[in-house]
Amino acid sequence: xxxxxxxxxxxxxxxxCAATHAGVEGGIRCWxxxxxxxxNVPSGLPLMAWVEGGANHTIALQNNGxxxxxxxxxxxxxNVPTNLGVVVDVAGGFGHSVALISNGTVRCWGLNDFGxxxxxxxxxxxxxxxxxxxxxxxxxxxGxxxxxxxxxxxxxNVPTNLGTVTRIAxxxxxxxxxxxxGTVRCWGLNDAGQTVVPSNLGPCVGIAAxxxxxxxxxxxxxxxxxxxxxxxxxNVPTNLGxxxxxxSDGYHTVVLTSTYGVKCWGRNTYGQCTLPxxxxxxxxxxxxxxxxxxxxxxxxxxxxxINDDRAIDGADLGAMLTxxxxxxxxxxxxxxxxxxxDGADLGAxxxRWGVPCPP
Ligand SMILES: [Ca+2]
Ligand SMILES: [Ca+2]
Numbered sequence: 001x002x003x004x005x006x007x008x009x010x011x012x013x014x015x016x017c018a019a020t021h022a023g024v025e026g027g028i029r030c031w032x033x034x035x036x037x038x039x040n041v042p043s044g045l046p047l048m049a050w051v052e053g054g055a056n057h058t059i060a061l062q063n064n065g066x067x068x069x070x071x072x073x074x075x076x077x078x079n080v081p082t083n084l085g086v087v088v089d090v091a092g093g094f095g096h097s098v099a100l101i102s103n104g105t106v107r108c109w110g111l112n113d114f115g116x117x118x119x120x121x122x123x124x125x126x127x128x129x130x131x132x133x134x135x136x137x138x139x140x141x142x143g144x145x146x147x148x149x150x151x152x153x154x155x156x157n158v159p160t161n162l163g164t165v166t167r168i169a170x171x172x173x174x175x176x177x178x179x180x181x182g183t184v185r186c187w188g189l190n191d192a193g194q195t196v197v198p199s200n201l202g203p204c205v206g207i208a209a210x211x212x213x214x215x216x217x218x219x220x221x222x223x224x225x226x227x228x229x230x231x232x233x234x235n236v237p238t239n240l241g242x243x244x245x246x247x248s249d250g251y252h253t254v255v256l257t258s259t260y261g262v263k264c265w266g267r268n269t270y271g272q273c274t275l276p277x278x279x280x281x282x283x284x285x286x287x288x289x290x291x292x293x294x295x296x297x298x299x300x301x302x303x304x305x306i307n308d309d310r311a312i313d314g315a316d317l318g319a320m321l322t323x324x325x326x327x328x329x330x331x332x333x334x335x336x337x338x339x340x341x342d343g344a345d346l347g348a349x350x351x352r353w354g355v356p357c358p359p
Pocket of ligand 2: 335
């Protein structure tokens with residue numbers, strides 16, 4: 001639930017929503033622990049702009065800024081308020097959920113036993129939110145971090161000398177920041193060394209945190225992890241290559257590679273690191289307590305690619321012949337959109353034959 005992404009990325013995705021992922025609700029894949037239904041993506045969900053994992057629930061953001069949530073709802077964490085307005089980012093904790101509204105304000109719902117939903121005043125214009133279990137972090141557009149909620153381990157005692165912060169990540173009982181100089185800082189629970197930043201850590205461009213571990217992406221592309229290693233959270237794969245996103249929570253970490261592939265390490269007790277077959281290509285990743293979600297890569301429309309595999313070939317001809325004679329609205333075999341599949345569509349397909357689909 002600590003994603004290396006920006007609201008700019010959400011906006012650019014919104015322009016690409018015309019494509020579909022047949023049979024994949026919302027363009028979301030989810031795997032791992034599912035006892036609370038956190039991986040039961042609702043049917044009929046439109047393609048999502050972003051997704052985040054709570055401890056036992058999942059939150060997703062539609063292209064139009066509407067929030068959806070499913071999974072554990074014991075504390076109302078999946079009861080999305082109806083009056084949020086346009087939401088640009090979401091985050092999920094143990095019993096609560098957080099939304100960043102387009103005007104830079106923060107909304108919260110669900111469990112408030114530690115004040116994790118008591119959003120303080122004076123946050124400024126917030127540009128980033130993060131939560132893991134029972135505390136919440138915000139980062140405003142001036143680079144100032146605020147924290148509220150559970151503070152038994154000092155996870156909400158934000159140091160005064162963080163510099164101008166560009167990224168925040170809430171761990172289970174600790175907090176992490178990254179500033180404009182690429183410096184990582186940690187505070188809160190240190191029972192496993194999760195707040196001891198390695199002395200030889202180079203400048204970083206990304207951070208993430210699990211319950212008892214911390215992860216950072218160095219400017220040179222190398223991923224470093226420190227803290228608890230009881231489930232192999234620190235065993236970073238050696239062949240990651242360039243990565244474009246890191247996310248962590250619970251006891252595992254995922255990265256999105258520059259080729260839109262996924263690598264996962266750490267706890268796999270519930271299959272949270274067992275990647276589904278046919279997962280790639282992926283556009284975004286999120287981690288919950290013991291589950292993982294992926295937002296599948298959304299491509300621009302490609303006329304003639306009837307079976308949605310980004311190639312125009314005999315498989316598409318076969319799909320067109322299957323639909324020969326009639327067509328329902330939006331049927332891609334009906335390339336000229338006149339309600340029937342006939343020779344005109346076959347001609348249109350042949351003019352597209354072998355043409356590469358846009359990346
Ligand atoms: Ca095709
Ligand atoms: Ca037609």
